[in-house]
Amino acid sequence: MKKGSRYGLHRSLEPKGVLPQPAWRVDNSMEVWSNEILIDVETLNIDSASFRQIREEAGDDEERIGMIMQRIVKERGKHHNPVTGSGGMLIGHVAEIGEDLRDRSQLQAGDRIATLVSLSLTPLVIEEILHVNKKTGQVDIRGKAILFESGLYAKLSDDMPLKISLAVLDVCGAPAQTRKLVQPGQTVAVLGAFGKSGLLVLKQARKNLGIRGRLIAIDRGEAGCGLLQRLGWADFVLDVDATDPIAVMEAVAAVTNGAMADLTINCVNVSGTEMSCILSTKDEGTVYFFSMATSFAAAALGAEGVGKDVRMLIGSGYTKGHAELALQLVREDPNLYEVFKERYGG
Amino acid sequence: MKKGSRYGLHRSLEPKGVLPQPAWRVDNSMEVWSNEILIDVETLNIDSASFRQIREEAGDDEERIGMIMQRIVKERGKHHNPVTGSGGMLIGHVAEIGEDLRDRSQLQAGDRIATLVSLSLTPLVIEEILHVNKKTGQVDIRGKAILFESGLYAKLSDDMPLKISLAVLDVCGAPAQTRKLVQPGQTVAVLGAFGKSGLLVLKQARKNLGIRGRLIAIDRGEAGCGLLQRLGWADFVLDVDATDPIAVMEAVAAVTNGAMADLTINCVNVSGTEMSCILSTKDEGTVYFFSMATSFAAAALGAEGVGKDVRMLIGSGYTKGHAELALQLVREDPNLYEVFKERYGG
Numbered sequence: 001m002k003k004g005s006r007y008g009l010h011r012s013l014e015p016k017g018v019l020p021q022p023a024w025r026v027d028n029s030m031e032v033w034s035n036e037i038l039i040d041v042e043t044l045n046i047d048s049a050s051f052r053q054i055r056e057e058a059g060d061d062e063e064r065i066g067m068i069m070q071r072i073v074k075e076r077g078k079h080h081n082p083v084t085g086s087g088g089m090l091i092g093h094v095a096e097i098g099e100d101l102r103d104r105s106q107l108q109a110g111d112r113i114a115t116l117v118s119l120s121l122t123p124l125v126i127e128e129i130l131h132v133n134k135k136t137g138q139v140d141i142r143g144k145a146i147l148f149e150s151g152l153y154a155k156l157s158d159d160m161p162l163k164i165s166l167a168v169l170d171v172c173g174a175p176a177q178t179r180k181l182v183q184p185g186q187t188v189a190v191l192g193a194f195g196k197s198g199l200l201v202l203k204q205a206r207k208n209l210g211i212r213g214r215l216i217a218i219d220r221g222e223a224g225c226g227l228l229q230r231l232g233w234a235d236f237v238l239d240v241d242a243t244d245p246i247a248v249m250e251a252v253a254a255v256t257n258g259a260m261a262d263l264t265i266n267c268v269n270v271s272g273t274e275m276s277c278i279l280s281t282k283d284e285g286t287v288y289f290f291s292m293a294t295s296f297a298a299a300a301l302g303a304e305g306v307g308k309d310v311r312m313l314i315g316s317g318y319t320k321g322h323a324e325l326a327l328q329l330v331r332e333d334p335n336l337y338e339v340f341k342e343r344y345g346g
Numbered sequence: 347m348k349k350g351s352r353y354g355l356h357r358s359l360e361p362k363g364v365l366p367q368p369a370w371r372v373d374n375s376m377e378v379w380s381n382e383i384l385i386d387v388e389t390l391n392i393d394s395a396s397f398r399q400i401r402e403e404a405g406d407d408e409e410r411i412g413m414i415m416q417r418i419v420k421e422r423g424k425h426h427n428p429v430t431g432s433g434g435m436l437i438g439h440v441a442e443i444g445e446d447l448r449d450r451s452q453l454q455a456g457d458r459i460a461t462l463v464s465l466s467l468t469p470l471v472i473e474e475i476l477h478v479n480k481k482t483g484q485v486d487i488r489g490k491a492i493l494f495e496s497g498l499y500a501k502l503s504d505d506m507p508l509k510i511s512l513a514v515l516d517v518c519g520a521p522a523q524t525r526k527l528v529q530p531g532q533t534v535a536v537l538g539a540f541g542k543s544g545l546l547v548l549k550q551a552r553k554n555l556g557i558r559g560r561l562i563a564i565d566r567g568e569a570g571c572g573l574l575q576r577l578g579w580a581d582f583v584l585d586v587d588a589t590d591p592i593a594v595m596e597a598v599a600a601v602t603n604g605a606m607a608d609l610t611i612n613c614v615n616v617s618g619t620e621m622s623c624i625l626s627t628k629d630e631g632t633v634y635f636f637s638m639a640t641s642f643a644a645a646a647l648g649a650e651g652v653g654k655d656v657r658m659l660i661g662s663g664y665t666k667g668h669a670e671l672a673l674q675l676v677r678e679d680p681n682l683y684e685v686f687k688e689r690y691g692g
């Protein structure tokens with residue numbers, strides 16, 4: 001067996017020498033290098049911003065969604081959406097462990113794992129698309145994938161249905177970062193609060209705040225906002241279009257008497273929401289962009305354009321202990337569990 | 347006179363209702379609304395990442411650079427590079443002040459100002475391109491521009507040559523953010539240290555560190571690195587290609603005995619440098635992306651991909667007092683002044 005780079009550089013084909021995430025194309029041949037793990041893939045969880053774009057391109061037709069996914073993987077060797085730049089993650093069974101990892105790894109062939117690195121860097125082969133779930137972005141396939149030596153993963157336990165774990169783990173970076181950011185007494189706004197990451201962020205923010213501070217949930221549509229009301233974690237639920245910066249700003253101003261948010265967390269899956277976050281945040285406040293539909297330039301130049309002195313953070317998918325924290329949040333709150341079960345379970 | 351939005355929303359044509367920065371096209375008709383300022387433009391300072399892209403597209407031909415610039419402004423009503431998403435800034439004389447601002451504004455017709463908001467949101471007309479300076483990205487034109495009520499600007503004083511002020515003010519957000527970020531005792535790495543922003547960041551970082559801490563300057567080429575050595579602000583000057591993540595990581599590891607940087611500041615003007623920054627930074631360290639060639643997705647997913655728990659900041663062009671701080675840095679250090687004078691002055 002050949003030994004590759006810890007970070008998977010040996011798989012980058014175009015251009016060579018870069019890491020597999022920024023590479024345009026990676027080598028997805030399925031012979032295992034000595035420090036790689038081969039996975040039999042069951043289900044892909046396509047990143048929400050990416051899946052939304054693919055649905056649009058496919059005119060919401062299931063078969064065409066599958067064809068676009070096949071095309072992306074054929075072209076790039078990985079499910080790296082060229083429009084949004086984002087990936088997603090997967091679950092499957094360990095098929096083979098490279099010889100250099102066999103002693104060190106906690107894994108055994110047959111274990112069921114979820115990868116915690118993006119599909120945008122994961123060598124992947126889709127042999128067959130079995131089922132596309134348009135509502136959840138989860139796609140059952142027959143296929144194979146490679147995990148690099150540095151690649152994070154979570155072993156799945158039996159106490160939670162698979163599809164729920166998959167949904168939670170896809171966005172597990174968000175609540176863990178929220179835990180680090182939210183201070184008691186703050187005013188916190190969450191955009192896209194009814195989505196996967198939004199719900200986890202909202203719940204974690206409430207935990208950090210306790211009874212001090214104000215929590216503002218923003219999403220659109222009566223159904224979602226009604227449920228957010230009933231969940232009761234937010235002090236205010238605002239039904240407003242996150243792509244309308246003035247409407248969002250005014251709605252946040254109204255419930256804060258013009259004081260605005262100390263921290264705004266963006267969990268929306270559509271583009272064009274940077275200014276809504278910036279304008280809803282206090283001077284010297286913080287915006288946390290978890291959304292993969294965020295444009296770096298729009299955020300950097302937008303804040304300058306309106307003279308807003310805000311700290312803006314790029315939402316990394318990773319921080320220590322993120323997977324356990326997110327799963328625990330769902331386990332410990334029956335209402336949160338119920339929502340995830342209804343949406344993704346079964 | 348009609349009264350417009352404080353943020354310039356009334357100028358957004360495509361789509362309507364958004365702010366002028368994210369808008370694809372803005373209204374660049376030069377009748378002044380009652381809360382706008384009209385400027386006779388002398389010189390545009392095209393953002394470095396944008397200018398580099400335009401030079402490449404133009405095969406480095408001066409006339410074609412001008413034609414591309416004209417085309418961008420014709421299409422979008424502003425100098426908003428569709429490839430990089432970035433703008434730049436301008437200097438000119440105040441031609442007219444809308445009636446609602448006349449009493450409130452510190453300005454008078456005839457004053458010479460630099461805009462401190464991006465060209466990517468500034469309604470602009472280029473009547474004629476007078477001179478393209480390929481080395482500096484400064485382009486003399488005959489033309490007009492509009493500043494919104496919320497638009498920041500700096501009045502220019504006579505104690506510094508115009509083109510030097512322009513170069514410094516273009517990147518003045520970077521040293522001001524550096525001042526807030528760098529703590530004594532830290533190890534700080536600056537990529538693109540020999541550029542406009544890089545030099546200012548390096549100087550400010552040294553001021554914050556004093557004699558405690560380690561400062562690492564990274565750029566490529568003997569000329570630049572030699573001068574960085576002679577300036578003496580950095581403890582280590584590394585001549586390495588910022589787009590090669592492994593080379594950068596190894597070079598930083600070598601001078602820090604593997605400890606890596608607490609803070610990495612990206613001042614490069616080319617794309618593909620996200621991973622170099624992430625891999626050069628300690629676990630739980632910070633990366634400050636000032637470069638407009640930064641990809642949000644590459645940063646967010648790249649950090650996750652290698653399991654690096656780093657805080658990543660989007661470099662806003664604005665923070666309070668940024669213009670004064672940057673000009674003062676250059677004024678107070680004769681060597682820094684000398685470098686800027688040689689490069690941009692005259």
Ligand SMILES: NC(=O)c1ccc[n+]([C@@H]2O[C@H](COP(=O)([O-])OP(=O)(O)OC[C@H]3O[C@@H](n4cnc5c(N)ncnc54)[C@H](OP(=O)(O)O)[C@@H]3O)[C@@H](O)[C@H]2O)c1
Binds near residue numbers: 196316
């Ligand atoms: N940084 C990372 O590592 C990372 C990892 C995973 C995901 N993400 C990103 O995080 C974001 C959220 O992901 P997710 O899985 O939580 O998405 P999700 O479950 O699809 O939720 C998105 C939510 O935003 C709402 N929304 C969409 N457009 C809106 C609008 N104009 N106004 C108000 N609300 C709107 C959606 O409502 P509707 O259902 O009504 O549209 C939905 O409730 C995505 O952009 C995704 O790419 C980032």
Ligand SMILES: NC(=O)c1ccc[n+]([C@@H]2O[C@H](COP(=O)([O-])OP(=O)(O)OC[C@H]3O[C@@H](n4cnc5c(N)ncnc54)[C@H](OP(=O)(O)O)[C@@H]3O)[C@@H](O)[C@H]2O)c1
Binds near residue numbers: 587662
């Ligand atoms: N966030 C904001 O609001 C804002 C505002 C203004 C500017 N910016 C951005 O900040 C960045 C720097 O701007 P600037 O005006 O300081 O640029 P600059 O003066 O052109 O400096 C860029 C520096 O990076 C060096 N460099 C380029 N490619 C490199 C590589 N592969 N390896 C090592 N060094 C490399 C350049 O060296 P060579 O000359 O040898 O190429 C140069 O010294 C740009 O991306 C610009 O868009 C951001």
